Each structure stands twice: as C-alpha cells, then as structure tokens.
Amino acid sequence: MKTWLITGCSSGFGQRLALAAAKRGDRVIATARNVKAIGEMAEPFGGRMISLPLDVTDAAAARAVVAKAVETFGGFDVLVNNAGFGLFGAIEEGTPEEYRPMFEVNVFGLIETTRAALPVLRRSGGTIVNMSSGAGIAGGAGGGYYNAAKFAVEGISEALAGELNPFGIRVLIVEPGPFRTDFLGRSITMVANEMQEYAASSRKHYRETNNGNQAGDPDKAIAVILQAVDSEDAPLHLPLGPVAHSIAERKLASFRNDIDAWRDITIATDFDQH
Template sequence: MSTWFITGASRGFGLEIARQALERGDNVVATARRPETIAHALSHHGDRVLAVALDVTDEDQARTAVSSAVETFGRIDVLVNNAGRGLLGAVEESTDAEVRSIYDTNVFGLLNVTRALLPVMRSQRSGRILNVSSLGGFSSSSGFGIYCSTKFAVEGISEAMHEELADLGIRVTVVEPGYFRTDFLDDRSLSTETTVIEDYAHTAGVVRGTVPGLNHTQPGDPVKGATAFLTLADAENPPVRAQLGSDCLKELDAKITQLRTESEAWRDLAASTDHDDVLV
C-alpha cells in the first residue's frame, strides 16, 4: 500500500488519480484550496483519504499539509505536483501581475510543495515524484507563451531533480499530457488576457478564438490518463519524461524534426565560436 500526496485534487487529473489510487487500496492525501469538494467526492473511501486545504503558493501551508499527511499515514510514497493554471494571450498582451500570478502557482507553488515534502522522502530513501508539465513544456505556441514558459521551467527543474535524487532512492518523472477532456480550458483554470493587440490577430488572436471551441472535445481521456500516472508511479525504471496522448506524440515528433533541421543548418556557426585550441 502506497501513500499519495496530490495537489490540485478537486477535479480533473488530480481527482481521477486520487480516485484510482484509492480504488486499488492506496492511501491518498488529496489537497486543494477548497478541500470540502474532495471530501464529498471521495468520502466513501473512509479513513484512507485525507482531504487537506492547500494553496500551493503558501509555503507554510505546504509544510502543514505535509506534516498532516505524515501524522496520518506515517509516510509519503508518491507526490503528484498537479496544481496549475493556464493563461491565454500573446506575450506582449500579458500583464506583469498575471504573469507573476501564473508563475506563483505553476513554478513557485510546485517548488513550495516539493521542498516541504522532500525531507520525508529523503529520510525514507524512497519515493516517486510526478511533476505535471504539458506538451507545452517542450513546444511553445502563439497565445500560450507565458503558460508554456512555466512548463519549460517545470521541465528544467524536473530534469535536475532526476539527477539529484536518483542516488537517494527517489525517482522523478515529468509528465507531458496533450489536450485531455478535463476542465482545464474552463475559466476556472484558464485565464484570458483582456488586452487585445490587433497586430496579433492572425497569430495569438486565432488561438484565442479557437480555444473555447475545443473545450470538452479534446482527444485525451482523463480516466486513461490517470491510469498512466499510476503506471508511471509503479514502474521499476520510470522515464525522465513521459508523453500522454497521440497529439502530444505528434507534437514531440515535429519538435524533434525542427530541432534537428535547424541545428544541422547552423552547425558550422555553432562550431565556429570555440577557441582555436579546441579540437572538434
């Protein structure tokens, strides 16, 4: 029996992962800003679920949540850093306040929870960390530049943690979902900038107009996606990165091709910047 600690567990991936972990007999610490919604959804699992109030931007609250988890279950085996929000708009259209707000949740919030929880896993010399990124964590696009930049940050943090924690018995995987039929495109999770600059009408503006029509028609099945999280948590040798969804795989292939084509075209320029005494 494992004990899971899941952020953003009131709906979407977080709630479905919690539900499936409980159904197979695990313990779950399910956190959200409004934990009463979790308690209602998962109440039939009794004392194997602990619903805890957690705003990931509050580091003290993160420490308190982790302490409650350990006090209740004695250990934490799997951390799912799932809490996050989106921002739709061109980079120039994005206000300083909105940019800082999304970084507070997606990046600094993830770090708050991870710092609070890692001493527990290090003392156990075991644990799994699943950091939720996105296909936008390796391939940015018009209209989602700020959001994607936060996921690029999560990718960099996760890759370093993978190296830093492996010898301590802790495995880190960054999970990159494509578009899944969750509530992420609802206005509760996705903010849209009110500033509109007409020069971006044919780039970010097109995305701004298209996204609402995609909601709840996305190709990814969140139930199957949540099952994939459990598979990754159980894997003996989990990957550093795991893509979820055929759309994510397609985008990954396109990104790899683009990087290879561009790097080959500019390879001579790259090599030309070494000192003359460097042997290539």
C-alpha cells in the first residue's frame, strides 16, 4: 500500500489519480486551493483519504500539509505535483499580470511543495511525479509561456533525479498529449490582448475546437501512471498518448539535425593546443 500526496485535485488528472489510488486501497492526501471542491471526494474512503487546502505558491501552507500528512499517516511515499494551469497567446501579447501567476503556480509552486516534502521522502524513499506536458518537450507558436513553464518543470525534474537517486527517490516526468479532461476549458487562460498580427498562430481556435473532443482517454492515462509508479524500471520521461510521442520524436529528429549540421564548426571552439 502506498501513501500519496497529490496537489491540484479539484479536477483533471489530479482528481482522477487521487480517486484511482484510493479505490485500489492506497492512502491519499488530496489537496486543492479550494478544499470545498474536494471535500466530498474523500468521504467514501473513510480514513484512507483526507482532503486539505493548499495554495502551492504558499511555502508555509505546503509545510503545513506535509506536517498533517505525517501526523495522519506517518508520512507518504509518492508526491504528485499536478497543480497548474496554462496561458495561450503569443509572447508579445502576454502581460506580466497574465504570465507571472502561471509561473508562480506551475514552477515555483512545484518547487515549494517539493522542498517541503523532501525531508519526509528522504527518510522513506519513494517517487516524485511531476506533471509536465507535451508542451514541455517542444515549443510551439501561441504556447510559449506555457512551454516555458513546462520546460522549467522538465529541467527541475531532471536535476532532482540526479540529486535524489542516492536517497532511493525516483522522479517521473509525465508528459501528456491531449486527453479528454476539462483542462482546455477550465485550466487554460487566453491572453486578453489578442493582436491581429498573430492571428495565424493563435491557440484560440485549437482550444475552441478541441475542448471535449480530445482523443486521449484520461482513465487509461491514469492506469499508465499507476503502473509506472509501481514499476521497478520506470523511465524518467513518460510521454502519454500518440501526440506526445510524435512531439518527442519530431523534437529528437530536429535536435539531431541541428547538432549534425553544424557539428564540425561548433565543436572547434576550444583553445588551440600548442
């Protein structure tokens, strides 16, 4: 039996993962900024699931949740950093009031929750699951701010994997493509200043036409995440769905082409040997 601490459980993957873990007999600390949104979720599971309020950007709140988890269950062995939202729009269109809050939640919130959890995980070992995205693999027009936030999640996660390996803590970077959650409808914000110059690369049409029509089955995605957490040989990177795999394959091919095309020129930059 595992004990999970999951952020962002009011909807989407966070909610589904909390329910799936509890239904299979695990213990869950489910958190959300608005705890009223998840209070009823815990009721069917008795004492095996508790719901707690957590604004991940509040370092003190993160420490308080970790302390409550230790008080209730003696600790936990899986941390899932799921809380987050997206911002679509061209870089020139965005304003600090729009993009800074996204970085506060998606990046700095993940950092604060992870830092609060690490003293517990270093004692118990376990797994950190950081929810990235296909957008964390490759950047695309109209999604630059969200790309940047998820690229940061990828870099933090890769560094953590090296730092925490000696303690028996694994890191799993989950990179979903489009799945039929309410992410596009509930968790995506469009920039207010939509410029005609960027109309061709706007994600507005993508959001409107794909929300509720995504091909990915979120329950199948959750089953894969559970399997990876349980596995002895889970990968560091876990692209989910054919779209995410396609993004990764195109990125790898493009990166390789760039490296190969300028290899001889770019490696000839050391001091000359005398």
